Amino acid sequence: MNLIIDEGNTRIKLAVFDETLLVDLVVTSIDGCEETIQKVITKYDIKSLIVSSVTDEINHIVSGLKLLNKVVLSNETPLPFKNLYDTPKTLGVDRLALVTAAWSQYPNQNSLVIDAGTCVTYDFINKQGEYLGGAISPGLKMRFKSMHSFTKKLPDLDIPLSRVDIIGKSTKQSMESGVLNGMVFEIDGAIAHYQQKFKDVNIILTGGDANSLCKQLKNSIFVNPNFLLEGLNAVLTYQSKNEAKLK
The missing domain is CATH 3.30.420.40 (ATPase, nucleotide binding domain)
Structure with a gap:
C-alpha cells in the first residue's frame, strides 16, 4: 500500500492507494496530523510514502517516520517527462505531480x-x-x-x-x-x-x-x-523503475 500526503495551503490530504486504486482519503490539518498519519500507516500496513508540500511544514513529521521507502517530492525527484521550465527550482511540486498524472x-x-x-x-x-x-x-x-x-x-x-x-x-x-x-x-x-x-x-x-x-x-x-493525488502516486510508483534510477 502507498500513502500519499498532500499538504496544500489550507489543508492536508492523506490518500491510500493499492497500486492505482484509491482506497481511502482523509482530510486533516497540521494540528494532530502526526497522530493521524501513524493511524493510517498502521491500519493499512503502509510500505511506501510520498509527500508533496507547498509549505514544507509537514516535512519534519515525515522525516521521523520509519518506512523503507519515503519520497519527499522536490525539483530533483526523477520524473517520467522532460522538464523544459526555465526556472525548475521555482516550480511548485504540486504542478510536477499534476503533469506526472497527465503523462501517466x-x-x-x-x-x-x-x-x-x-x-x-x-x-x-x-x-x-x-x-x-x-x-x-x-x-x-x-x-x-x-x-x-x-x-x-x-x-x-x-x-x-x-x-x-x-x-x-x-x-x-x-x-x-x-x-x-x-x-x-x-x-x-x-x-x-x-x-x-x-x-x-x-x-x-x-x-x-x-x-x-x-x-x-x-x-x-x-x-x-x-x-493531484493520482499524480503523486504515479511519482512514487515511478521511483521503483530502472529508468528513474538512471536519471
Whole structure:
C-alpha cells in the first residue's frame, strides 16, 4: 500500500492507494496530523510514502517516520517527462505531480491540466513528453477576498454554489458575475488558445473549485478532483523503475 500526503495551503490530504486504486482519503490539518498519519500507516500496513508540500511544514513529521521507502517530492525527484521550465527550482511540486498524472494517464498525448484551487494553475505537456510550462492566476476565493480587502464598501462574499447570470442586478450579483464568469471566460480562453496552437489537447480540470466551474465551461473537459493525488502516486510508483534510477 502507498500513502500519499498532500499538504496544500489550507489543508492536508492523506490518500491510500493499492497500486492505482484509491482506497481511502482523509482530510486533516497540521494540528494532530502526526497522530493521524501513524493511524493510517498502521491500519493499512503502509510500505511506501510520498509527500508533496507547498509549505514544507509537514516535512519534519515525515522525516521521523520509519518506512523503507519515503519520497519527499522536490525539483530533483526523477520524473517520467522532460522538464523544459526555465526556472525548475521555482516550480511548485504540486504542478510536477499534476503533469506526472497527465503523462501517466494520457501518454504520448498533448494535455493541459487546470488546477482550480487557492490559485489557478495551467500546466501543459506535449505528446513528446516535454513539459513546456503554463500560467498562474488568482483563484475564486482570492478574487473575492481581494475586492473586499482593497475597497472600502464591497462585501466579503463566499463562492456561489450555482450558476451565475452574466448580468448582475445587485452589487453582490455583480461581484459574483465578475469573479465566476470572469474565471470561466479565462479558462475557456486558455483552452481555446492551446487547442488552436496544439490541435488535439486533453483538458483536465481538478482542484477544490473544479465542480463550481465545470458546469459553466463550454469546452469538453475531464473533471477529476483526485488528479493531484493520482499524480503523486504515479511519482512514487515511478521511483521503483530502472529508468528513474538512471536519471
